Amino acid sequence: MSNIELLGKVLSTDLLVVGGGLAGLTAAIAAKETKPEIDVLIVDKASASKGMAGKAARSAGILSFVTPEDDPEEFVKFFVHNVGYFLCDQLLLREFAYYSQSIVEHLSLWNVEVWRGPDGKIQYTKGPFPWGTTNVDPDMCRNMAKYAKNLGVKFVDKVCIASLLRDEDNISGAVGFSLSDGTFYIVKAKAVILASGSQNYGVTLLWIGTGNGILAAYKAGAEMRNVEFGNMFDFTRISPEGWIFSGVHGGAHVAHDFLVNSKGENLSRKYQIKPPDSPETVLAWYRETLAGNGPIFVDFKAVQERQMLTVQERPMLRMHKKVQERFGCINSKVPPLKEDKAEVVPYFIGELSCVRVNHQMATSVPGLFAVGDVCGNGSARGGAAPTPPHKIHGTGLLNALFTGIRGGAAAAVYVSALKAINFEPEVDYDQVKELKDEVFAPLRRRTGFSSREIIHKIQDIIVPADCSIIKSEERMEESLNYVLSVKEKIREIKAEDFHDLAKCIDAESMALCAEMFYRASLMRTESRGFHIREDYPEMDNKNWLKWIIVKKENETMKLYTEDVPIHKYPYRPFQ
Numbered sequence: 001m002s003n004i005e006l007l008g009k010v011l012s013t014d015l016l017v018v019g020g021g022l023a024g025l026t027a028a029i030a031a032k033e034t035k036p037e038i039d040v041l042i043v044d045k046a047s048a049s050k051g052m053a054g055k056a057a058r059s060a061g062i063l064s065f066v067t068p069e070d071d072p073e074e075f076v077k078f079f080v081h082n083v084g085y086f087l088c089d090q091l092l093l094r095e096f097a098y099y100s101q102s103i104v105e106h107l108s109l110w111n112v113e114v115w116r117g118p119d120g121k122i123q124y125t126k127g128p129f130p131w132g133t134t135n136v137d138p139d140m141c142r143n144m145a146k147y148a149k150n151l152g153v154k155f156v157d158k159v160c161i162a163s164l165l166r167d168e169d170n171i172s173g174a175v176g177f178s179l180s181d182g183t184f185y186i187v188k189a190k191a192v193i194l195a196s197g198s199q200n201y202g203v204t205l206l207w208i209g210t211g212n213g214i215l216a217a218y219k220a221g222a223e224m225r226n227v228e229f230g231n232m233f234d235f236t237r238i239s240p241e242g243w244i245f246s247g248v249h250g251g252a253h254v255a256h257d258f259l260v261n262s263k264g265e266n267l268s269r270k271y272q273i274k275p276p277d278s279p280e281t282v283l284a285w286y287r288e289t290l291a292g293n294g295p296i297f298v299d300f301k302a303v304q305e306r307q308m309l310t311v312q313e314r315p316m317l318r319m320h321k322k323v324q325e326r327f328g329c330i331n332s333k334v335p336p337l338k339e340d341k342a343e344v345v346p347y348f349i350g351e352l353s354c355v356r357v358n359h360q361m362a363t364s365v366p367g368l369f370a371v372g373d374v375c376g377n378g379s380a381r382g383g384a385a386p387t388p389p390h391k392i393h394g395t396g397l398l399n400a401l402f403t404g405i406r407g408g409a410a411a412a413v414y415v416s417a418l419k420a421i422n423f424e425p426e427v428d429y430d431q432v433k434e435l436k437d438e439v440f441a442p443l444r445r446r447t448g449f450s451s452r453e454i455i456h457k458i459q460d461i462i463v464p465a466d467c468s469i470i471k472s473e474e475r476m477e478e479s480l481n482y483v484l485s486v487k488e489k490i491r492e493i494k495a496e497d498f499h500d501l502a503k504c505i506d507a508e509s510m511a512l513c514a515e516m517f518y519r520a521s522l523m524r525t526e527s528r529g530f531h532i533r534e535d536y537p538e539m540d541n542k543n544w545l546k547w548i549i550v551k552k553e554n555e556t557m558k559l560y561t562e563d564v565p566i567h568k569y570p571y572r573p574f575q
Contacts, residue, residue, distance in 0.1 A: 007432050008175075008184030011156070013041040014415045016174060016189035018161045018213060020044035021054015022397060023372025024195030025144045026404025029110065031193075031412035032151040038415050041154045043187065045179055045502060049155035051142030054197060055208060055373075056397060063114070064394030065100040067124055067132035072097035074130040080571040082274065083391050084383020085529045086545060087226070090569040092359050092381045096402055103401050104134070110147045113137035133394045159185055160502040161212070162439045164192060164220040164368065165427055171220065171367035172425035175435050182498045184436055188427055190415045191367045193407055198353035198373035198387050199230060199513040201462060202455055202506065207349050213374040214355055215509035218516075223356040223364040224550040226377035228520035229530050230352025230513065231468045232386035233282055235259075235298070235344040256281045258302045260341070261293040266302075278391070279530045282346045282469045297341040346465040352513050353377045353387030356549070361407030364551075367414070371407035372400045379403070380547060384529025442504045448492035451503035457486045458510045462517070471521055472534045480518040487511040515557065520548045523559055541573040 004010060015031055017024045020042040028040045046053035066075045075097045080088050104122060107114055115123045115135040124132035137143065149155070161176035165186075173188040199211030218224065235256070259267040259281065267273065267284040285296050353376035361369045361379075370378070376387025376399060388396035442448075461482050462468050467475055490508050495501040526540035527533050546561040566572050 004186055004427055004429050004432050007429070007436055008186050010186045010188065011041065012039075012188045013154070014038040014190050014419065015040045015193065015411055016187050016191070017042045017193045017195055018044075018174060018216075019054065019195035019197060019372070019374075020046070020048020020145070020155065020157075021195065021197065021372065021400070022056035022141055022144070023374075023400035023404045024048065024054070024193070025051075025141060025148055026401050027193050027195055027369075027371045027408030027411070028153045029144065029148050029151060030405045030408030031415075032148070032153055034409040035412040035416045036152070038412055038419065039154070040152070041156065041187070041189075042148070043156045043159050043161055043174075043176065043185075045158060045160040047157045049145055049149070049157050051139070051145035054141070055206065056141055056400065061135060061138060062133050062394040063104065063136045063397045064131050064133045064389075064392055065104050065124075065398055066097050066130065067126070068101065069126070070130045070132065072100075072130075077571055078130050079390075079392075080383070080569075083385050083529070084381075085539065086541065086566065086571070086573050087380065087383035087528065087547065087564060089359075089380040090571060092379060095359070096381060096399075099402065100398055103398065103405065107136070107140070107401075111143040112140040129392075131392065131395075136397065156185075160505065161187075161196070161216065162505055163435045164216050165425075165431060165435075166220060166365075167426045167428075169366055170425070171365060172427055174216070175432060175439070177439060177498065177501065179498050179502060182501075184439075186427065186432055188425055190418045190423065190425055191369065191411050193361075193411050194355065194363075194368070194370040194374050195372045195404070196374055198351045198376060199509065200350040201348075201459055201510050201514075203348055203350065203459060203463060207351065209351070209353075209373060210506040211352065211509035211513050212505055213370070214352070215505070215512055217355045217363060217365070217368065217370065217374075218512060218550075218552055220365055220368065221552060222368060224354040224378060224516060225356040225380060225547050226382075226384075227352065227354045227513075227516040227550055228524050228548060229377055229382075229384055229386055230350055230354065230517050231530055232349040232351035233279075233465070233469055234347045234349060235281075235285075236347035238343045238345060258299045259285065259344070260297050260299050261288045262295060262297075263293060265293075266299070267296070279469065279532055282465060283532055285346060286465060286470050295343045296345075298344050300340050300342065346469060348463045348465070348468055349386075350462075351376070351386040352517060354513075354516065354550070357403075357407075359406070360410035361403055362410060362414075369407045369411045369414075371403040375403065384531060386530055440501070442493050442495035442501055445492065445494040448494040449489045451493060451495065451500055451507045454486060454489060454493060454507035455503070455510060457489075458483065458507070458514050461486075462514050468517075469530070470532055470534060473522065476518050476522050480515065480522070483511060483514045483518060487515065516550050519557065519559055520550060523548055523561075545573070 044053045124134040126132045158179045165173040194213040196213030197209030200207040200209045271284045355370045355375040356378040357375045382390040388399035526544045545564045
C-alpha cells in the first residue's frame with residue numbers, strides 16, 4: 001500500500017458508488033439512511049452532483065407499478081408467463097411486485113413529485129394488465145441529489161472509473177481518471193456498488209449505457225447471467241420527419257400493435273401477437289419482408305382511434321411545461337399526425353445488463369454490489385427479456401428504485417460490519433501501477449485504431465435485426481468471428497484526449513459484451529422470449545429451463561449452465 005500517492009490522487013471512503021443516475025442515487029441514499037455513520041461517495045463521469053447523470057435524468061416521466069387495485073400475485077403470474085417465460089427468479093419478482101407501491105409512495109420523502117389527485121392519492125392510468133402507470137417529476141434526479149447531499153453523501157463528478165481493485169478475494173476500491181485534466185484517481189473502499197448502467201452500444205441518444213461497469217465486473221471475476229437477452233428493440237421511422245416513431249419513448253412503443261404490411265394486413269392479428277410489446281413483432285416484420293409483403297407500416301388512423309397518445313395528457317403537459325421552463329424549447333402540445341401511415345424498421349437498443357446479483361444485490365465477488373440496469377438481467381428477475389422495462393414501459397425507473405434500496409441497504413450493513421472489526425482494505429502498489437499503465441496506454445500510442453472505428457465496427461455487426469434479434473447459428477458464428485477480430489484491434493487502440501480515452505473503455509466494453517452475447521446465444525439452442533432462433537424455433541422446457549452463466553477464468557471466457565430452481569417456484573410450464 002505504500003507510496004500509492006505517487007501514482008495519483010488517493011480518496012478513501014467506506015462505500016463507493018460507481019454511477020450517479022437514479023439507481024446510484026437511490027443506493028447512496030438507502031445506504032446513508034440505513035447506516036448514517038458510514039461514508040458514502042458517488043463517482044460519475046457526468047454531473048451526478050447536479051442530478052444530471054444516467055438515463056432517468058433525461059427521461060424521467062412515466063413510472064409503472066402494481067397499483068392498489070391490482071393483485072401483486074396476478075402481476076407475478078402474468079410476468080412469468082408473458083415476459084420472463086419461466087426464466088425469472090420468481091422469489092425476487094414477487095418481492096418486486098409486493099413492494100412496488102410502497103416504493104412509489106416513498107418517493108415523496110426524497111422530494112420527488114409524483115402525479116397525485118386533490119385527495120393526495122397517487123393517480124395513474126390503467127390498461128388491461130395488472131399494473132398502472134403514473135408520472136414523476138423530470139427533476140427527480142436533481143432533487144434526489146440534493147437530498148443525498150443533505151444526508152452527507154459526497155460526489156466526485158467528471159471522473160471515469162476504469163477498473164476495480166481487489167485485495168485477494170475482496171474488492172478494495174477502484175481506479176479512474178478525470179475527463180477534465182486526466183488526474184489519476186485511486187479510490188479505497190470497503191465495498192463498491194456498481195450503478196453504471198447497461199450496454200446500449202452507443203446507438204441512441206437516450207439509451208446511453210456503455211457497459212463500463214460490466215467490463216469492470218467481468219475483469220474482477222464477477223459472474224454474468226442471461227447475456228443472450230441483451231437485445232431490446234423498438235421500431236423507428238425510416239423518414240426523419242415527424243416525431244412519434246423516431247425512436248424510443250414519445251409513443252414509439254405504440255407501433256407494435258398497429259403494424260400493417262403492404263397488403264394492409266395487421267401483423268398482430270395475422271400472427272396472433274399478444275401485448276405488451278413482444279419480440280414476435282420483429283419476427284413478424286422479418287417474415288413479411290422476406291415474403292415480399294414489405295414495406296411494413298404503422299397505421300396511424302388505428303393509433304388515433306385508440307387514443308394511445310392522450311391517456312396521460314394532463315400530467316404530460318405539466319411535465320413538458322417544466323422542461324420548457326428549464327430549456328425554453330419544448331412545445332407542450334402534441335403535434336398532429338400529418339399522414340395515415342409511415343414505414344418502420346426494427347431499431348436496435350441493446351440493454352444488455354448481465355452482472356449477476358443475489359436478492360441483496362451482491363455479486364459473486366465479495367464486497368461488490370450492483371444495482372439498476374447494470375444487473376437487470378443478471379438478477380434474473382426479468383427472465384427471458386432485456387433489462388427493464390422488460391416489455392413493460394415505465395418499470396425501468398421502478399427497477400432502479402427497487403434494486404437501489406435493496407443494494408444500498410445491504411452494502412451499508414456489509415460495510416458497517418467491517419468497520420466494527422476495524423477492517424481497512426489493502427491496496428497493492430503494483431496492482432495500481434499496472435492498472436494505471438493499462439488505462440493510459442492508448443494516449444501513448446501515435447498509430448493504431450481510433451475508438452470511433454472500433455465502436456462503429458461493433459455497431460455494424462450487432463445492430464442489424466438478423467444479427468441480434470432474429471438469430472441463426474450461421475449468422476451468429478459469422479458475427480462472433482467478426483467481433484473477435486475487432487477485439488484484437490483494441491490492443492492497438494489510440495486516444496487523442498481524456499474524453500477519447502473514456503471512449504476507448506467504451507469500445508472495449510462493447511466488444512466484450514458483443515462476444516458474451518453471441519457465445520451465450522449460440523449456446524441456448526431454443527427460442528424463448530427475446531431470444532429467437534430460426535434454427536431452433538420452439539421453446540424447450542425439457543432441456544432449457546436453465547440460466548447461462550459467463551465468467552472469466554484466468555484469461556478465458558467460460559460459459560456453463562445452471563438449472564432454474566423451478567421446483568421451488570409456484571409457476572411452472574408443466575402446470
